[in-house]
Amino acid sequence: MKKNISIIGVPMDLGQTRRGVDMGPSAIRYAGIVERLEQINLEIEDLGDIEIGSRERTAGESNLKNLKAVAEASETLSSRVDEVVKQGKFPLVLGGDHSIAIGTIAGLAKNYSNMGVIWYDAHGDLNTGETSPSGNIHGMPLAVSLGLGDPALTGIGGTGTKLKPENIVIIGARSLDEGEKVLIKEKGIKVFTMHEIDRMGMTAVMEETIAYLKDRTDGVHLSLDLDGLDPHDAPGVGTPVMGGISYRESHLAMEMLEEANILTSAEFVEVNPILDERNKTASVAVALMGSLFGEKLL
Numbered sequence: 001m002k003k004n005i006s007i008i009g010v011p012m013d014l015g016q017t018r019r020g021v022d023m024g025p026s027a028i029r030y031a032g033i034v035e036r037l038e039q040i041n042l043e044i045e046d047l048g049d050i051e052i053g054s055r056e057r058t059a060g061e062s063n064l065k066n067l068k069a070v071a072e073a074s075e076t077l078s079s080r081v082d083e084v085v086k087q088g089k090f091p092l093v094l095g096g097d098h099s100i101a102i103g104t105i106a107g108l109a110k111n112y113s114n115m116g117v118i119w120y121d122a123h124g125d126l127n128t129g130e131t132s133p134s135g136n137i138h139g140m141p142l143a144v145s146l147g148l149g150d151p152a153l154t155g156i157g158g159t160g161t162k163l164k165p166e167n168i169v170i171i172g173a174r175s176l177d178e179g180e181k182v183l184i185k186e187k188g189i190k191v192f193t194m195h196e197i198d199r200m201g202m203t204a205v206m207e208e209t210i211a212y213l214k215d216r217t218d219g220v221h222l223s224l225d226l227d228g229l230d231p232h233d234a235p236g237v238g239t240p241v242m243g244g245i246s247y248r249e250s251h252l253a254m255e256m257l258e259e260a261n262i263l264t265s266a267e268f269v270e271v272n273p274i275l276d277e278r279n280k281t282a283s284v285a286v287a288l289m290g291s292l293f294g295e296k297l298l
């Protein structure tokens with residue numbers, strides 16, 4: 001893992017309809033992310049937040065909410081991430097709702113032709129305009145990265161698919177829409193649902209994930225949606241689903257990723273301080289990032 005980290009804040013809330021997730025980057029900074037990572041002997045710079053357009057008051061031509069503003073911000077983020085990677089630094093993107101992964105992955109794809117992605121999430125985020133029950137773009141980023149969905153989104157960072165389905169591992173899934181299930185089967189996407197996590201334990205899940213991605217990819221991105229965790233541990237999220245991954249299992253997962261030294265970028269998304277309890281979810285995010293970057297108790 002590269003030890004030069006650049007933080008990019010993305011105060012985006014347009015990929016869904018609940019307010020407050022645009023304050024996620026502030027909440028994570030307030031919970032002490034920079035200070036925490038400075039303790040672990042890392043070079044860390046905070047590039048601040050990228051600019052996000054305003055909520056679209058009239059519905060556009062498609063059923064995708066705030067499509068234009070999301071597309072514009074994604075393009076900006078894609079360039080910013082690309083610059084950071086080209087400087088030899090590790091991009092750490094703070095959301096914001098999960099629609100920001102469209103821009104993050106598009107920027108990474110300019111540098112990795114065979115990128116792996118670990119999608120740590122209660123959801124698949126594999127909807128398109130046709131299958132989405134909500135029209136919320138935060139339920140679509142993984143499909144977009146596979147080249148599926150509205151061209152205004154799939155064309156971000158240039159045309160062409162950004163990700164191969166066989167290079168994706170979803171961990172923590174427990175809420176999938178019908179169209180997402182079809183896509184997972186059709187594309188052969190590797191998924192560890194909560195069933196497998198319960199059955200195998202997080203240790204085996206991470207061992208398999210790491211072994212699977214290690215040889216086949218030229219870089220691995222972690223896209224961690226805080227709703228992958230159980231709402232008891234991470235209450236400040238817009239689309240909580242019961243029966244999630246625990247705080248402890250998540251720590252273990254982060255430590256195993258750090259040991260394996262396979263990550264080349266990461267993003268932490270869906271922290272919504274308005275829905276949170278005393279900034280608990282932002283603090284959980286910071287603690288997990290500590291483990292991910294090598295924090296040790298002794």
Ligand SMILES: NC(=[NH2+])NCCC[C@H](N)C(=O)O
Pocket residue numbers: 097098099123125127132133134135136138139140177225227239270
């Ligand atoms: N990033 C998220 N929290 N996504 C939740 C998506 C929920 C649902 N599958 C939808 O498409 O609307």
Ligand SMILES: [Mn+2]
Pocket residue numbers: 121122123225227228239
């Ligand atoms: Mn989710």
Ligand SMILES: [Mn+2]
Pocket residue numbers: 098121123125138225
């Ligand atoms: Mn998500």
